[in-house]
Amino acid sequence: MYTRALFYAYAKIVKNIPLKKGNNLPKNGEDMKRLLILLIAILTLSFCLTGCNDKKIDPLADVGGSVVAESNGTFAVEKGNYLYFINGIGDSKQSNNMGDVTKGALCRVHLDNVGKNDAKFEVVIPKLMTVGSASNGVFVYGDTVYYATPYSEKDKTGAVRNDYTEFRYFDLKTANSKSICYETNSVNAYYFVQNGNSVYLAYEYTTTVEDAEKKFFRVLNSKGEEVKKIENYTGLSVATDNSGKVFFVKKAFSKDLDQEEAFSEVYSYDIGGSEQLVFSGCGTNGLTRDKADRDTAEYKAKILKYSDFSGATVSIIKNTGSILVMKVTGVDSIYSGSYYFGLNISDGITVANLKEMGRSNTYIDNALTATAYYKSLNEIYYVENTDYLKGLVKFDYNKLADATHGRQLVNKDAAEKNIAFVKDGYMYFSSTAGSYYRLNLETAGAELRQINGVPAKSTTDWLLPRVVNDKFICVLSDAIFGSYVYSIDMKDIETEEYKENLEKLSTLDREKVLAVNGALVGIKTEADKTSFSEKLDKDYPIDEDEE
Numbered sequence: 088m089y090t091r092a093l094f095y096a097y098a099k100i101v102k103n104i105p106l107k108k109g110n111n112l113p114k115n116g117e118d119m120k121r122l123l124i125l126l127i128a129i130l131t132l133s134f135c136l137t138g139c140n141d142k143k144i145d146p147l148a149d150v151g152g153s154v155v156a157e158s159n160g161t162f163a164v165e166k167g168n169y170l171y172f173i174n175g176i177g178d179s180k181q182s183n184n185m186g187d188v189t190k191g192a193l194c195r196v197h198l199d200n201v202g203k204n205d206a207k208f209e210v211v212i213p214k215l216m217t218v219g220s221a222s223n224g225v226f227v228y229g230d231t232v233y234y235a236t237p238y239s240e241k242d243k244t245g246a247v248r249n250d251y252t253e254f255r256y257f258d259l260k261t262a263n264s265k266s267i268c269y270e271t272n273s274v275n276a277y278y279f280v281q282n283g284n285s286v287y288l289a290y291e292y293t294t295t296v297e298d299a300e301k302k303f304f305r306v307l308n309s310k311g312e313e314v315k316k317i318e319n320y321t322g323l324s325v326a327t328d329n330s331g332k333v334f335f336v337k338k339a340f341s342k343d344l345d346q347e348e349a350f351s352e353v354y355s356y357d358i359g360g361s362e363q364l365v366f367s368g369c370g371t372n373g374l375t376r377d378k379a380d381r382d383t384a385e386y387k388a389k390i391l392k393y394s395d396f397s398g399a400t401v402s403i404i405k406n407t408g409s410i411l412v413m414k415v416t417g418v419d420s421i422y423s424g425s426y427y428f429g430l431n432i433s434d435g436i437t438v439a440n441l442k443e444m445g446r447s448n449t450y451i452d453n454a455l456t457a458t459a460y461y462k463s464l465n466e467i468y469y470v471e472n473t474d475y476l477k478g479l480v481k482f483d484y485n486k487l488a489d490a491t492h493g494r495q496l497v498n499k500d501a502a503e504k505n506i507a508f509v510k511d512g513y514m515y516f517s518s519t520a521g522s523y524y525r526l527n528l529e530t531a532g533a534e535l536r537q538i539n540g541v542p543a544k545s546t547t548d549w550l551l552p553r554v555v556n557d558k559f560i561c562v563l564s565d566a567i568f569g570s571y572v573y574s575i576d577m578k579d580i581e582t583e584e585y586k587e588n589l590e591k592l593s594t595l596d597r598e599k600v601l602a603v604n605g606a607l608v609g610i611k612t613e614a615d616k617t618s619f620s621e622k623l624d625k626d627y628p629i630d631e632d633e634e
Contacts, residue, residue, distance in 0.1 A: 141264070142186025147195075147209060150259035154227045157510075159329050160278065162216075162224040162550040162572075163560060169195045170555055171232070173216040173224065174609040175562060175571035176548070179249050183215050183239040185264060189612050190571075191215045193225060193232065201608060202558045202574030208610045212257050212264070222327070224550055226279035228286050232257045233279040238269045252277075254288050256309065268311040275302070280331035282359030285309065287331075289358045291323065304335070306358055314359070321351065322401075326408030331358035332432065334411060336401050339369065343376050349418045350398025355436055365436045366391050368415065370398030389438060391415055393426055409433060410461045414447070427455050427484070429464040444484040450492040454482040460506050460514065468514065468528075470501055477502035479514070479526070498526055500535040510554050521545060521564050523552060525580065536580050540592025541565055541603060560608055567600060567622045569615045572608040597627035 152167020163172040177191015193212040200206035216225060217235040226233040238251035253269040254277070270292055277290035289306045304323055306315035317323065323335040333356040339348040350368035367389045374381050381387075393399055397418040404412040409432055416425040425447035434440045442464060445451045459469035459482075467482045476494060479501035486493035504516040504524065516524040516535070521542025527533035543552060543561040549570075552561035559575040562568075579585045592599055600623060611619070 141184050142213075144186065144213065144262040144264070146260060146262040147211065150230055156329065158553070158555075159228075160222065160224050160226050161553055163553045163555060164225055164227050165198065165555060166227050168197055170198050170201055171195045171211060171225065171227065172560070172572060172608065173550075174210075175569070176544075177215045179215060179217070179237040181215075183237050183247075183249065186213050188213045188215050189610055190615065193234065194609050196608065198556055201556055201560065202576060202606050204605050206608075210610065211259070214255075214264075217252060222551075223277055226286075226329075228279070228281045230259045231286070232259060233286060233288070235274070235277055254290075256286075266311075267309060268307060276325070278325055278329070278331070278358070280329065280358040282331055282357065285359060287314070287359040289315075289325070289331075289333075304333075308359075315356070315362075317356070322403050324403045324406040325358075326406050328408035330408035331360075332406065332408050333358060334365075334403050334406050336403060339367065339373065339398075341373065341377055342380060348373055348398065349400075350394065351401040353401050353403075353413070364389060366401065366413075366438060366441075368394045368399035368401055368418075370394050370396045370418070372397050391428070391438060391441075392443070393417055393424075395419065404455055405457055405459070405461055407461055410464060411436075412444070412455055412461065412464075414455075427451060429484075431464065445487050448487075450494065451484065451487065454480070454484075454494070458506060460509055462509075468497070468506065470504060470506060470516075472502055479506075479516075497528075498533070498535050501526065507551055513554075515552075515554070517543075517545075519545075523559070523561070525577070534581075536586070537589050538577065538580060539563075539575055540589045541568075541595070544570070563603070565595070567595075567619065567626065568604065569611070569619060571611060571615075573603060574606045574608045576606075595627065597623065597629065600627055 149168060155165035158164045163170055172194060174192050174194045175190050177188060189210060192210055192214060193216055194208050195211050196206050196208050212232060212234070215236050217237055223235070233256045236253050236255060237249035238253040239247060239249070242248050251269050251271050252274045254267040255264055256267060257264045267288055270290065272292040272294040275291040275293060277288065280287050280289060286309055287306055289304065291302055291304050293300050293302050304317040305313060307313050317335055320335045320337050323333065326332040334353060335356065336351050336353050339350055339352045341348050350370060350373065352364055352368065353366040354362055355365045356362040367386065369381060369390050391399060393415055395417065399415050399417050402414045404414055411430040411432055413428050414425055415428060427444040427447070428441045429444050430436065430441050444455065444464070453471055453473065454467055454469050456469060459467050461467050465483050465485060469480055469482060471477065471480045476496060478499035479497040481495045481497050483493045501516055504518050507515040507517045507523065509515070512527065512529045514526045514528050516526070521544070523538045523543060524535050525538055526535050538559050539561065542564045544564050549562045552559060554577070557577050559577050560572055562570055563573050604619065
């Protein structure tokens, strides 16, 4: 019925083709030509009606200005005069057509108005923003926003495949949006990286190959064309600073044996650029066997120390973009010890520039982890929770032989907490209970101060909180706050009065709920406004005595 109505409507456009009900079709060449034009027109309109449900978005004013580099890839990116942020946690099963989304969409607010009750919020991209891991948010380069979103098209059965991840970009000046590609497999983490004048999408995904899960690292240009694919790696680390510097480890391959070696080789790769072998765990056996490929001055210059006989394997501990830390373990039992190596990447990625940080032992193994904060190779901070030392520890591998084994306790109250991030001389911590804390790293003996009284979402549920204009912004975990973003003013965090108020805030009442809700950063949907009011009256009713 639908197709027939379209057919007859378009017949008037294509020179009034004489059509009749039933199976009578035009027989002469001119009528067939007209029919072909008609069919193309019908298909075009049908596509627009079924595949183009997105609403036209009007461009916003004042979208210029530079992007704060450290904010890129988070849920709240600072650009020009505005904070562009993901408006809470949306539902991936809801309609995701452009224009239908408010919760989980990308919004913005003037930087001076973050956390103010009367702030003006604007929806920038009314589409769901997907996050694959705690480090994934939106990326902004120039005046273009790059993001991931649940796929909104249907499969052959008519079901919307919102379990697929679609990657898109959005021009802030024109409000034009375009799809780059979509991924049907499980996306572990994704990155948009600018290299020269081009922006590349890189992501790690997991798929099943011959009944076993396998990881791949894929790089595409903005047209969706694959420019790089890395597979069969034993470890891969993308720099945490959005520089696009990647290090990955593979088992070396022997042409003579036609099989993988026991030792590792480390490669560096700049997203959108080139790949090169930088370090090798090749031992004397590998050199002797594969002389044609390995017994060269160039290759020998890349062989790591402690690679003897059968060689060594390598694990990447940390890649900040400026610092690389690796653990090297001998394959042979006689050389089975492990050693740590550090590299200032800016000095050049060569074996000669690697600094030996010590042999594996209890002290160094506790310090050199992926969760530690590497201010430099000689100044590393981590949280130790052993029977001998508890709290935030400052570590220097040059002092391993001292009585303290290179460890200096900075703050005992940081025990059992996790380092979240560092900004402007402050280190931020999180607890499993959803509390966040701040410590002044530049003041000796500074007290650890709690930030939030109401627990916040963990990084398994949401992205890391951010500090913008002295406002701590996060998603609160209590159901009454509806998984939206809230702001905490930190100007008074160092005062005793603030500390006392936090203790009182641990038990919510109606007045406190309303006060917290007044610091909403974003836009609530009408349904969530109603839900908030209903929960407020049910769980925190007005005290009749106070009336």
